[in-house]
Amino acid sequence: MTTPQADAPATGRRHTHARVLAKCEVAPRHFALTLSNSGIARTVRAGQFVHVLPHSRENEEDTGWSFDPLLRRAFSILDAREDEFEILFRVEGRGTRSLARAEVGEWLDLLGPLGNGFSLSQASRSAILVGGGVGVPPMVFTARALSERGVESQMLLGARSAADVLCEDKFTSLQIATDDGSRGHHGRVGDLLESALQEQLPDMVFACGPYPMLRAVAHICAAKNVMCEVSLEENMPCGIGVCNGCVVPMRPSEDILEGDDYGRFRRICVHGPACDARDIDWT
Amino acid sequence: MTTPQADAPATGRRHTHARVLAKCEVAPRHFALTLSNSGIARTVRAGQFVHVLPHSRENEEDTGWSFDPLLRRAFSILDAREDEFEILFRVEGRGTRSLARAEVGEWLDLLGPLGNGFSLSQASRSAILVGGGVGVPPMVFTARALSERGVESQMLLGARSAADVLCEDKFTSLQIATDDGSRGHHGRVGDLLESALQEQLPDMVFACGPYPMLRAVAHICAAKNVMCEVSLEENMPCGIGVCNGCVVPMRPSEDILEGDDYGRFRRICVHGPACDARDIDWT
Amino acid sequence: MNPHTPDLRVRLGALELQNPVLTASGTFGYGEEVADLVDLSKLGAIVCKTVTRLPRAGNAPPRTCETPAGMMNAIGLQNVGLAAFKRDKLPFLRDSGTKLIVNIAGDSSEDFAALCADLNDEEGIDALELNISCPNVAHGLDFATDPIQTEAVVKACRAATPRPLFVKLSPNVTDIAVIARAAQEGGADALSVCNTFVGFAIDTRTRRPRLSNGTGGLSGPAIRPLALRAVWRCAQNVQIPIIGIGGIATANDALEFLIAGASAVQVGTATFVRPNAALEVIEGIGEYLSQHEIASVRELTGSLQA
Amino acid sequence: MNPHTPDLRVRLGALELQNPVLTASGTFGYGEEVADLVDLSKLGAIVCKTVTRLPRAGNAPPRTCETPAGMMNAIGLQNVGLAAFKRDKLPFLRDSGTKLIVNIAGDSSEDFAALCADLNDEEGIDALELNISCPNVAHGLDFATDPIQTEAVVKACRAATPRPLFVKLSPNVTDIAVIARAAQEGGADALSVCNTFVGFAIDTRTRRPRLSNGTGGLSGPAIRPLALRAVWRCAQNVQIPIIGIGGIATANDALEFLIAGASAVQVGTATFVRPNAALEVIEGIGEYLSQHEIASVRELTGSLQA
């Protein structure tokens, strides 16, 4: 539960550079970048993220020449092996438009690995993974990490349409739901979760995706009394815990209600992005 | 002389795009770009310039994603032929750093051709060209245009050192001066001009380069009563005559001293960058 | 009404415009300089460079420098003066195909009022914008930082002309609402919010100011959030229409100002980046209205959700 | 003295710092959050997040958004409160290897003074910075927009503590010199110039403010020219040292502030972009001094050429 955690820095994170080894437009306006950085690749855990300056550089020394877009952007780790890791993003606004111009051979300036990652050890036998939109990539890493621990996992994937289905070849057990019915179940990924929970209750549900999806998943799990961790998003100016910008509201609880609502907001760049769904104030 | 010119727009200039056909690092931190745009290439005159947004784009529709650096940068035309023209710039600050990342196949957003160009018709038989630093490129165009008119020209080129000598292969008659004596005359390009004028007086002197060089050239020509046009630089927010930002001070004269110093400042994006050296207030 | 062609007309006091996008004073010359690049007849209106009684040479160069996502200027109101304006500039502007708002600046209430009166006989002027907020001339900010002087100058002009009067405010004040109310009290038909923010820049190599004038006025995208705040604050404190100005470069930026309470906007620095910035903004506003099935741009004004 | 190792030491009232580069309040937490990424002992000083008497939850999210070359925040002074600060945060900060400036905010002069007094017994605090200029809490700007209140709150604190008192001013005023003089009159040892600029941003899709608080404080490179102007204006109107703040991201930016009259600077938003921004600034200032053969950074302060 929500014991206020001490603010000692996470271990292993660093300010570093990574070379773009490969770039692939995996779906319209969706890019996967393979990045070379052994420090991150060897220590990162499923559910963690990197914080990336949105301007690629020609070499490691290059410190950039633009203050616009100014701030770093957070991207989950799709997967990591030996000295490389991957991220996958959708071109959304100015940050990702700029990042999409990174070319193979160029460098990205990044901080990582950041955040807490999913509590994989809470799943001893089985887990259900739920991912929507660009919340799918971290589930690839999660599925592999679980399988290496001998934990069976089932992936439930939500997308707007067949064209937006990401990473489907990366999952061994996969069900798909699309908003427009052009692929798999016509409807929400939450529907798939309800059916799955009807069959069997897993040790854990791990979820990442748009807020309404996460809220639905949290409610479904709460109703079945299944443990659920959700990976949350909020604007993250620093990513390293110093600005108090990236907070999400926590459920009122005795721990946090010292003083005048003190502790009601939690910084998810350090005490997240993965959070116990029961701790979140979903209202 | 300085008759206040009417503010009707220059003919032929347009807001357009050009594709990068070639990119070459001609000297350390100096890049030449060959750009594809027949509208400009076919109408531009020696001494005119283009005003370029400092972010290259992936395609013609791309409207950019950064407001920093914000403003266009002016570059003289090095030369033009059929559907192509060239610019040459030194990486100086943030604008040119950004521009130096333009790759072959990408697009530049530009306005041009802008400015008045040199008064080539004033030189009926012979001209001396003086260029320093990144003031050399427009002299390449000027030399060729003069030669096509049957006018003989002699180029005097100033540089900091041998490594900074630009475009030397583009001139048939060339003398070089370097500040450190590593190439040609050890000293100023003004020294070369004084000697040249001792031998023979040309119809015109055309000059482009750093302000102190232009001032020296202007004084030398005034003393010998030789007509001289200098191409001036000033920060140019708009390049199209609407902001009044790019002014240089003109010599007090009856024309301009209506009212309270009215007309003392001239916008060199339209009534320049080439100016009669006698009109300028060099103090 | 056809939902696919949204109604872009707006009203600023007695003045009706075909669309809500104007060019900002000092960033569009007298219109003629860019008639080859911009279809003037499509603009909501042209606001021309500030005119003063006598011609002004302006400040010595350098007059501008770039800053992160912005620029500073200290032009110092260089202009041809009233007589030459009437003789040389007005005829073209009158025939531009769109409305004309003449921006004027004086040294005193009397001077402002006399300028208004002097223009009364000229045809083809649709409104006057009082520049009481230029940061780049001596005493330029005296009016716009003092509600008493603001009210006095507007009153004097109100008495001198029947034309719609727009008052251009400065953001360099503790509470712009106080000045906005004073301008309304004086009889303004609309408020232009806002002029540039006073800034400074130093060349560390020479340790001199980058601008010959020392300080300059900051404009461009950098100031957009600050100008938007000023507009919002004014909108909540006056009943007259507001023209939003400051850092508008895209239709989305303009929409922010309209939603915050502006009835129209002006595009300034963005024109230096893209000469047709104002026309692109007009087009984008139209697209937004169509997409959101909003019949008239007037519905957007002040439509901020709590 | 060896010309190749310039003297970076500066003095702010009675406080001597090893170099002139501090971290800005609210952008460096309590130091401990980034001790793995930044060598704290190399900083001129740490200014920690504003501490209030009682813990504060702060504003609801979203609390921040990006703007052109800047960002807005409306954190709302989320902090652990005085008791937890003393118990949980001070021990680490005391041992960080550099000086500590504790930034405090109160509701009234009495509250400010009581906070100062409450900290008198704590060791390892080298100065206090009075945040009388937070734009993101109710009445946060009441003090810093009124010279009488400014003088009163500084006087009250002056009486309550022997520690050096730095007063953090707001740029959201007509003339910051008036407030600066009031703070000096009240007994400030130095002025921190300045806090954020009040701005606004709207999501045009939802037509709601981007920040849950509505307005926010603009920071980052976008505001640099405006903050520099504020520092310059203060420097010409007070005799006490000034700490320049606002948009400093590089050594060159910091040099502008020093040349304009600041004795030290704070790095804020730039730390979000590069955690070691402050250390990079220190290094760059040293290089500039060496290159220009200036023996001490103190010679730069106010060295602007006319």
Ligand SMILES: Cc1cc2nc3c(=O)[nH]c(=O)nc-3n(C[C@H](O)[C@H](O)[C@H](O)COP(=O)(O)OP(=O)(O)OC[C@H]3O[C@@H](n4cnc5c(N)ncnc54)[C@H](O)[C@@H]3O)c2cc1C
């Ligand atoms: C932990 C985490 C993991 C993520 N993983 C992924 C992923 O794997 N793939 C993916 O596509 N996306 C991911 N995102 C979202 C991603 O970081 C971008 O926010 C998103 O792609 C928006 O795109 P943009 O930056 O181009 O949009 P923009 O339009 O440039 O920015 C979106 C809005 O967010 C604000 N904003 C942007 N960055 C910041 C910042 N650093 N601080 C404050 N405000 C800011 C701006 O105000 C803007 O309005 C993740 C986010 C988080 C927090």
Ligand SMILES: Cc1cc2nc3c(=O)[nH]c(=O)nc-3n(C[C@H](O)[C@H](O)[C@H](O)COP(=O)(O)OP(=O)(O)OC[C@H]3O[C@@H](n4cnc5c(N)ncnc54)[C@H](O)[C@@H]3O)c2cc1C
């Ligand atoms: C007519 C003309 C022709 C030129 N031809 C050439 C050429 O052929 N080759 C060449 O290398 N250079 C040329 N220049 C200079 C070039 O335009 C750049 O100003 C120069 O290269 C500076 O480099 P930067 O933009 O990277 O520097 P930055 O450091 O980015 O800018 C230099 C300074 O100028 C200011 N500034 C930059 N752009 C503007 C603007 N548009 N409006 C106002 N202020 C501004 C900024 O405040 C900054 O401090 C020419 C300039 C002019 C006016």
Ligand SMILES: Cc1cc2nc3c(=O)[nH]c(=O)nc-3n(C[C@H](O)[C@H](O)[C@H](O)COP(=O)(O)O)c2cc1C
């Ligand atoms: C170069 C320049 C010159 C300006 N001249 C004037 C002027 O003469 N009169 C005036 O009222 N405003 C003047 N302004 C202010 C603009 O009209 C506008 O209020 C300001 O630039 C903010 O808008 P922007 O960010 O869109 O440029 C000038 C602005 C610039 C950049």
Ligand SMILES: Cc1cc2nc3c(=O)[nH]c(=O)nc-3n(C[C@H](O)[C@H](O)[C@H](O)COP(=O)(O)O)c2cc1C
């Ligand atoms: C996220 C954030 C939180 C801030 N919190 C505080 C605060 O608690 N107390 C304070 O005095 N200033 C606070 N500030 C203001 C900064 O200390 C600084 O004055 C301002 O950001 C301008 O500097 P910059 O442009 O370098 O960031 C905060 C700024 C930011 C961006």
Ligand code: FES
């Ligand atoms: S992003 Fe700054 S504290 Fe989390």
Ligand code: FES
């Ligand atoms: S650059 Fe704007 S008038 Fe010349």
